[in-house]
Amino acid sequence: MEMYEIQRKELIEQLVRKGIKDKNVLDAMLQIERHKFVSGSTIMHAYEDVALPLGYGQTISQPYTVAYMTQELKVKKDMKILEVGTGSGYQAAILEKMGARVYSIERNFDIYAKTQKLFDELGIRVYCKLGDGTIGWEEFAPFNGIIVTAGSPSIPNALLKQLEIGGRLVIPVGDRETQSLKIVKRLNEKECAQKNIPNFRFVPLIGREGWSKEL
Numbered sequence: 001m002e003m004y005e006i007q008r009k010e011l012i013e014q015l016v017r018k019g020i021k022d023k024n025v026l027d028a029m030l031q032i033e034r035h036k037f038v039s040g041s042t043i044m045h046a047y048e049d050v051a052l053p054l055g056y057g058q059t060i061s062q063p064y065t066v067a068y069m070t071q072e073l074k075v076k077k078d079m080k081i082l083e084v085g086t087g088s089g090y091q092a093a094i095l096e097k098m099g100a101r102v103y104s105i106e107r108n109f110d111i112y113a114k115t116q117k118l119f120d121e122l123g124i125r126v127y128c129k130l131g132d133g134t135i136g137w138e139e140f141a142p143f144n145g146i147i148v149t150a151g152s153p154s155i156p157n158a159l160l161k162q163l164e165i166g167g168r169l170v171i172p173v174g175d176r177e178t179q180s181l182k183i184v185k186r187l188n189e190k191e192c193a194q195k196n197i198p199n200f201r202f203v204p205l206i207g208r209e210g211w212s213k214e215l
């Protein structure tokens, strides 16, 4: 077994000890090579359970957070999932590996272009778009699941509207520094059920229904 493979296996064992149970999530994370989604000196930390810098002040989320959010989305094969905040592409790659049809939006052109190229090289099929994800992706709505990987001041209305009945929206909501993860399930046309898990840290979601601008 190569070195990265051993490290990846150890990371997955760590996630299990931290309470991740969904076998499909764990399987996908065992297969996706996180070290290919980071660059430079951060590569050697790729299989530690920590967030890592992507450049442009952005970060690839901690593996535990990726696992937890993906588990909460309750992904099944062929589900249509919208991701807001493509970033490194790691989260999208996990969802694609689980058999989802993934639509992902990124607002930063350089990050968008770099990740698009990486998806091509790795043969990962994710539909990418450059733009403001707080308004969703109307053309392909409704989605069976929506995952937002940047912290928002509130739940963007457009995203709620683009969520299929029975679908789940996973989004960090709070101030610029700390957020709680909100899991919103659309019950019918009018009602949603919601649960809250405190103490997460994401970079800010910048956009029409997010934060107004970078500090």
Ligand code: SAH
Binding pocket: 058, 059, 060, 061, 084, 085, 086, 087, 088, 089, 090, 091, 092, 105, 106, 107, 108, 111, 131, 132, 133, 134, 149, 150, 203, 204, 205, 206, 207, 208, 210
């Ligand atoms: N899911 C990513 C996490 C990247 S960090 C990964 O697996 O690596 C969050 C990303 O959200 C950043 O790249 C940032 O540029 C982007 N972002 C912030 N606000 C956004 C918005 N309104 N629409 C789309 N992307 C946004």
